[in-house]
Amino acid sequence: MTEYLDSSPCPQTPASFSDEFITGLNPAQREAVLQPSGPLLVLAGAGSGKTRLITHRIAHLIAGGYARPTDILAVTFTNKAAGEMRERVEQLLAGRDSATGVVLSTFHSFCVRVLRAHITELGRGWTGSFSITDQDDSTRVIKSILKEMGEDDKQAPKAVQSLISGAKNRGENPETYYLSQRKSGRYEQLAAQVFPRYERALLVSNALDFDDLLLRTVELFRSSEKWRSRYHHRFCHVLVDEYQDTNKIQYELIRLLAAGDLALADEPFPSDIWDRRSLCCVGDDFQAIYSFRAADFRIMLGFARDFTGARTIKLEANYRSTEQIVGAANALIAHNKTRLEKTLVSVAGPGSQINHALLEDGEEEARFAAAKISEHIRREPGLKAAILYRTNFLSRAFEEALRRAGLKYQIVGGLGFYERAEIKDIVAYLKLLRNEDDSLALARIINTPARGIGDATLEKLEVTARECGISTWEAVCLALQERTLPKRALTALESFKALIERLRREANHEGVPLPDLIRTVITETGYEASLIKDKSEEAFNRRQNLGELVSAAAAEQGERLDDFLDHAALVSDQDELEGETSPVTLMTIHASKGLEFPLVFVVGLEENLLPHSRSLGAEEEIEEERRLCYVALTRAQKYLYLTEVKERRLYGGCNLSETSRFIKEIPKDLVDANQRLRPAA
DNA sequence: GATTTACGCCTTTTT
DNA sequence: GGCGTAAATC
Numbered sequence: 001m002t003e004y005l006d007s008s009p010c011p012q013t014p015a016s017f018s019d020e021f022i023t024g025l026n027p028a029q030r031e032a033v034l035q036p037s038g039p040l041l042v043l044a045g046a047g048s049g050k051t052r053l054i055t056h057r058i059a060h061l062i063a064g065g066y067a068r069p070t071d072i073l074a075v076t077f078t079n080k081a082a083g084e085m086r087e088r089v090e091q092l093l094a095g096r097d098s099a100t101g102v103v104l105s106t107f108h109s110f111c112v113r114v115l116r117a118h119i120t121e122l123g124r125g126w127t128g129s130f131s132i133t134d135q136d137d138s139t140r141v142i143k144s145i146l147k148e149m150g151e152d153d154k155q156a157p158k159a160v161q162s163l164i165s166g167a168k169n170r171g172e173n174p175e176t177y178y179l180s181q182r183k184s185g186r187y188e189q190l191a192a193q194v195f196p197r198y199e200r201a202l203l204v205s206n207a208l209d210f211d212d213l214l215l216r217t218v219e220l221f222r223s224s225e226k227w228r229s230r231y232h233h234r235f236c237h238v239l240v241d242e243y244q245d246t247n248k249i250q251y252e253l254i255r256l257l258a259a260g261d262l263a264l265a266d267e268p269f270p271s272d273i274w275d276r277r278s279l280c281c282v283g284d285d286f287q288a289i290y291s292f293r294a295a296d297f298r299i300m301l302g303f304a305r306d307f308t309g310a311r312t313i314k315l316e317a318n319y320r321s322t323e324q325i326v327g328a329a330n331a332l333i334a335h336n337k338t339r340l341e342k343t344l345v346s347v348a349g350p351g352s353q354i355n356h357a358l359l360e361d362g363e364e365e366a367r368f369a370a371a372k373i374s375e376h377i378r379r380e381p382g383l384k385a386a387i388l389y390r391t392n393f394l395s396r397a398f399e400e401a402l403r404r405a406g407l408k409y410q411i412v413g414g415l416g417f418y419e420r421a422e423i424k425d426i427v428a429y430l431k432l433l434r435n436e437d438d439s440l441a442l443a444r445i446i447n448t449p450a451r452g453i454g455d456a457t458l459e460k461l462e463v464t465a466r467e468c469g470i471s472t473w474e475a476v477c478l479a480l481q482e483r484t485l486p487k488r489a490l491t492a493l494e495s496f497k498a499l500i501e502r503l504r505r506e507a508n509h510e511g512v513p514l515p516d517l518i519r520t521v522i523t524e525t526g527y528e529a530s531l532i533k534d535k536s537e538e539a540f541n542r543r544q545n546l547g548e549l550v551s552a553a554a555a556e557q558g559e560r561l562d563d564f565l566d567h568a569a570l571v572s573d574q575d576e577l578e579g580e581t582s583p584v585t586l587m588t589i590h591a592s593k594g595l596e597f598p599l600v601f602v603v604g605l606e607e608n609l610l611p612h613s614r615s616l617g618a619e620e621e622i623e624e625e626r627r628l629c630y631v632a633l634t635r636a637q638k639y640l641y642l643t644e645v646k647e648r649r650l651y652g653g654c655n656l657s658e659t660s661r662f663i664k665e666i667p668k669d670l671v672d673a674n675q676r677l678r679p680a681a
Numbered sequence: 682g683a684t685t686t687a688c689g690c691c692t693t694t695t696t
Numbered sequence: 697g698g699c700g701t702a703a704a705t706c
Contacts, residue, residue: 077695102688135694151690154689154701210696245695293694391692447682454682570696590693612692628693651691651697 002115004103004234010665021060021092032313033057036066038274039245039258039307041300042282046329046634047320047596050282054239055085057280058102059092069101073235073257075107077242079571081594082621086240091206092375103235107250109570111217111678113245115208116562118227124203127564131207131431131438132569135161136196136419138209141440143188144462145197145506146190156190163191164198167209169247173483174199204471206437210494214249221256223266225313236277243283245290251299254279255306268308279307285340286333289590289628291620301340318344318634322351329633335665336623348637353672355641356663362394366401369601372641373584374405376599385599386585388592388632390610394603395586412587418568422531422542422560423549429521433507434499434561437471449530452492457485496513498551499525507561514564515554520548530569589632600636602629605644606657629662 019122026143029049032042033056044050060072061067076082082104089099103110112132119126134558143157144166174196181192200641202209208216214576238257242244246254255263258279262269281303288297304310320325326346333339359365373385387389387398395411402409417423427449428441435441443462447453458472465475476493479485485493503524507517522528526548531539553564585597589610611625633640648657 079696106696134696213696242695289693290695292692293696295695393691406690450682452682456682544683588693590695593695609692614692650699653697 001649004117006226011486020063021056021166025049025056026315026317027641028313028317029053029056029316030251031316032280033060035278035280035311036061036064036237037276039303040278040280041278041303041310043312043340043342044248044282044284044315045318045342046287046631047318047343048240048315049317049319050284050315051085051088052352054241054280054282055088055092057239058085058089058099061278062093062097062099062102067237069097069099070103070241071235072101072237073103073110074105074239075110075241076104077245079109080105081241083134087316094189103281107253108213109116109566111213111253112566112570114217114220114227114231115213116566118220118224119216121224121227122216124216126206129206129435131205131435132213132566133202133205133207133209133377133440134569135165135210137440138165138202141201142198145194145201149193156187159187159192161534162189164195165193165209166294167195168215169249171215171248171252182487194402201439204437204465205439205467206435206471207440211249211392214247214253218249218252218256221253225261228256234258238277238279239277239285240281242670243281244285244300244606245283246289246294246299247296248299249296254281256569259306263363264641269273271309274309283417285335285633286342287593287634289593289624292522298338301338314342316342316344319347320637321346321634322348322638323502324351324354324670325633325636327638328354328670329630332626332633332662332665333630336626338620338623344634351638352434354413354666354670355639356673357643358659359675361641361645361647362397362649363401363519365603365643366397368643369603370401370405370407371595372601373407374400375597376639377407377583380598382583383599384583384585384589384597385598385601386587386592386595386635387601387603388587388635389603390589390628391604391613392588394609395515398586398603407584408582409584409586410582412585416569417545417548420542420545422527422545423529423568426518426521426546426549427565429503429525430507430518430561430565433504433521433567436473436500439465439472442472442476445525446496451496453489453496453528457489457493460485476643489538513554514556514559514561515550517561518553522550530580560669588629592635595629596635596637598637599639599641600632601641601643602632603643604648605629605642605660605663606648608655608657608658609648610662613619626662626665629660642666649675 022033032040032053042053044053054074058072061072072087076085084097086104089102093099116128119128119130132463139157139161142161146156146160177195178192185542221231235257238254240254259269259273262273283300285300286298288295304312323346326344330344357368359368369387377383389395392413422610425445428444431438431441443458444613446458461472461475461479464478465472477495480490480493480497483490503521506512506520533545553559610629611622615621615625642663644659648655
């Protein structure tokens, strides 16, 4: 585990002025790059060169002598964004300085590193080998707590999980949440009851959920003067990407890093704290589409108030899209009340009109898209297209139509590699090897493959564990000692325990390469044998996936088990979207943020779909849907098609559709509404 | 303890 | 209309 803290405090006076990294930038971008100290908010409109700005700023800080690479922390929301930025900074500095020391990571992986090094000092019982619990597992824990409480509502686990997650991201703890929820709805009351038990369950498992990663890091910095000040002094230059998507905890973390001790008091910071440091937050309130995940773009709107002396720079030149597309997006977003003043101007020049088509039904809509894409590609070979929709179930019809049209496509979303059952199983074994108290991992694999330890046995072990306040693994050891279970169960448990201990010795043995360890786990546990026995095609695929897991471990030369597990927990499907080789990409609008395509279809532009029926309540929700539509439109570079349907089939039934209000908010003169599906050739 | 059948669900989801 | 979970059966 690499530690962050090993360097002396930040310098420094600039060695020499360098204008090397501002050539080719527009005046607003230059201003943002050439501001080496102080708080800076950059409002970066869609397609305004945000990544360019961040990477050039980092390069300038280093090459200009304002900072050493190790003084810089840049946080993003996805591993993909972090990776791309690292690559570009390295290119910019190629041959002279190295960007290797720059800490460029996601909020979550940054926090994991900090916590692996210091979490014991929180004194709450977690150790540095804590497990990371994903959303799926955390819902599972909540489900079992609810079951114990005699609550068997099917929606409850997910609802409660999201309420608890929301509460944690707002900085609430079980006590404050309980007090604030006395008079609220059913799920809220349930959540208030589950919350403390959930927290205890994670602690006993020596596990942290995604929210904890942020929360406990903030807790550590708040409680430990030493680490707060060490990290504050270490990172004099902090950059935050997608600032509109930060939540309260992330904001608190940024404050602690930027201001150190001063962040504890609820007072404005004196301006001299910025003498040798900077905080640069980059975002676009028009693209805030994650409030359902507790992100709060009002944090960004309050930047100037929070950081006195802050400068705000707007990047309003759009290099991506034609005038028509930018015009439509501007007109649409103008209908939102809560937003900062900002008008995107296309510098890409005029293009063709936006196309709007009203089709009979979903099938015709799909055929229309496929036909138009073929037509465009015939005219401009190599053109890349995207089909964007609000909800995943819309993808089906398009897949079918694209297949028939002979167009290759890729779908973003769905099950990621590390979300597949067989991968999660093997990862669960590995987690258990590192952290024996991980009762979630243990529950997952204790009878996978089947080894005669059934639900009844596991249930008894878990009850004992709960009653004694110990982990399930400890309960297994206890049961074996006291012989408190039927003979058959004990025999099965005995050999399970021996298996895990054997594997653990293997894992702790220095010099065993990780791929070999994973191979051993796959074979020794009988996992592979059970897949070989199963003659189905699915079992075959699973074996292939496990092979990929071994290759993934082999690809990272010399990676340790700890790092591999962290990687597996924090990597997402989004990150794997590389090499857009297919001519057509299908995805939700959410997944498309940050991407661009010459040809874009935004489909299903109907009331109840976009805006979604569940968002029709409050005005704020409609505004979020409008921002979602804004994100969709601004993905397009040259050609944009908006489609809707007269009759939409939902869950078997047929529904008459109504044109989305967002279509009506786009000026008519920008739109060619006479698009028809011509009979297929 | 494993296999089958029926029931009930159906927004988005950076980590 | 299709999928995943959960009770019911062998």
